[in-house]
Amino acid sequence: MNELAGKHIVLGLTGGIACYKAAELCRALVKEGATVQVVMTEAAAQFITPVTMQALSNRPVYHSQWDAREPNNMAHINLSREADAILIAPASADFMAKLLHGRADDLLSLMCLARPIETVPLLVAPAMNREMWAHPSTQRNVVQLKADGAVVFDVGSGEQACGEVGDGRMLEPAELLEEVIAFFRPKLLRGQRVLVTAGPTYEAIDPVRGITNLSSGKMGFAIARAAREAGADVTLVAGPVHLATPRGVRRVDVRSARDMQAAVQVQLPDATVFIATAAVADWRPANTAEQKIKKDGSGQPPALSFVENPDILASAAQSERAKSGALYCVGFAAESHDLLAHAQAKRARKGVPLLVGNIGPATFGQDDNALLLVDAQGTVELPRAGKLTLARQLAAEIARRLSVGR
Ligand code: C5P
Numbered sequence: 001m002n003e004l005a006g007k008h009i010v011l012g013l014t015g016g017i018a019c020y021k022a023a024e025l026c027r028a029l030v031k032e033g034a035t036v037q038v039v040m041t042e043a044a045a046q047f048i049t050p051v052t053m054q055a056l057s058n059r060p061v062y063h064s065q066w067d068a069r070e071p072n073n074m075a076h077i078n079l080s081r082e083a084d085a086i087l088i089a090p091a092s093a094d095f096m097a098k099l100l101h102g103r104a105d106d107l108l109s110l111m112c113l114a115r116p117i118e119t120v121p122l123l124v125a126p127a128m129n130r131e132m133w134a135h136p137s138t139q140r141n142v143v144q145l146k147a148d149g150a151v152v153f154d155v156g157s158g159e160q161a162c163g164e165v166g167d168g169r170m171l172e173p174a175e176l177l178e179e180v181i182a183f184f185r186p187k188l189l190r191g192q193r194v195l196v197t198a199g200p201t202y203e204a205i206d207p208v209r210g211i212t213n214l215s216s217g218k219m220g221f222a223i224a225r226a227a228r229e230a231g232a233d234v235t236l237v238a239g240p241v242h243l244a245t246p247r248g249v250r251r252v253d254v255r256s257a258r259d260m261q262a263a264v265q266v267q268l269p270d271a272t273v274f275i276a277t278a279a280v281a282d283w284r285p286a287n288t289a290e291q292k293i294k295k296d297g298s299g300q301p302p303a304l305s306f307v308e309n310p311d312i313l314a315s316a317a318q319s320e321r322a323k324s325g326a327l328y329c330v331g332f333a334a335e336s337h338d339l340l341a342h343a344q345a346k347r348a349r350k351g352v353p354l355l356v357g358n359i360g361p362a363t364f365g366q367d368d369n370a371l372l373l374v375d376a377q378g379t380v381e382l383p384r385a386g387k388l389t390l391a392r393q394l395a396a397e398i399a400r401r402l403s404v405g406r
Pocket of ligand 1: 281282
């Protein structure tokens with residue numbers, strides 16, 4: 001919470017049914033500590049009233065370029081000078097076309113044109129019918145808006161207010177909030193391609209039973225999110241967990257350790273950083289029964305034998321790219337005691353430059369954690385905090401080591 005403390009966001013609404021989502025978005029931005037100044041076009045006011053937006057933002061809404069409230073009568077200048085970002089959500093097809101041509105015949109378009117282009121970023125969340133979105137003119141406008149320096153968010157896909165199904169819905173308020181938070185994060189890992197493993201693995205005994213562990217995947221998912229916020233291109237290989245994919249992260253779902261290894265091998269040649277947070281099962285049943293193992297009435301449980309799983313991290317760390325410095329490998333150690341000694345030993349055994357220790361029972365399934373970073377230079381303690389906070393600190397620590405090493 002308070003991810004946006006100190007940020008002043010001008011939230012622009014243009015005409016579209018997605019205006020109803022802008023109410024929720026405004027509330028979400030305010031809850032994260034931002035101050036929000038709403039500016040609406042005439043068309044937006046057909047969909048949602050300025051009264052609603054004023055109540056949610058706790059500020060009078062602006063909609064006219066002739067607004068006499070401003071002493072200098074220049075709302076378009078004053079509003080844009082105060083902003084840390086202008087977020088147009090929803091951005092209609094018509095408004096995007098207007099932006100593109102630098103037209104300025106209402107307060108919102110006038111303000112966008114008048115904004116100091118170097119210091120006040122323009123974030124655009126398109127919302128329209130699928131045919132309008134797919135139309136070559138809209139797609140051309142998206143390309144040109146990006147070339148002109150705007151950040152144009154993706155659209156969602158699914159059922160539309162008109163009853164049609166396809167691309168063009170505005171992202172949900174929670175998704176846009178995540179995008180806005182990410183936008184403001186320092187881009188410490190720009191240019192890096194980060195591969196993360198997360199969650200437990202599941203090793204089948206028979207079609208209905210298996211061996212797994214209590215890893216929730218939360219730390220790995222937080223790291224994937226933090227790396228993406230820091231500007232990296234991120235792929236997340238996830239064991240069986242029930243977590244939402246962080247925005248902008250490519251996700252590959254796997255089940256067993258061997259599935260995870262196969263997925264990692266496909267991704268590794270492109271990666272520059274590999275962060276192995278997954279709690280990979282050390283062993284798997286030597287044989288998986290094709291049918292459910294039944295009680296046979298003898299009172300004797302079935303005898304299970306195990307074989308060792310491949311060590312995904314250790315083999316990545318031994319690759320030529322890792323040895324040449326093209327791939328930076330980070331391992332995790334979940335221990336129950338003697339964290340420092342175990343982490344140091346594991347770092348040596350796995351052959352990784354950086355090993356991150358945490359106390360397993362104190363982190364599995366929790367929303368917070370504490371980390372101990374061990375590398376050739378010594379140790380760094382990251383005291384107990386939320387997993388996203390720690391993930392961001394870890395991303396910064398990795399970025400620092402990358403810039404020193406290269
Ligand atoms: O040996 P241990 O399981 O304690 O090592 C933990 C570290 O190694 C973690 O980074 C984990 O993701 C990784 N690992 C792996 N493949 C395995 C076992 C662990 O990548 N088979």
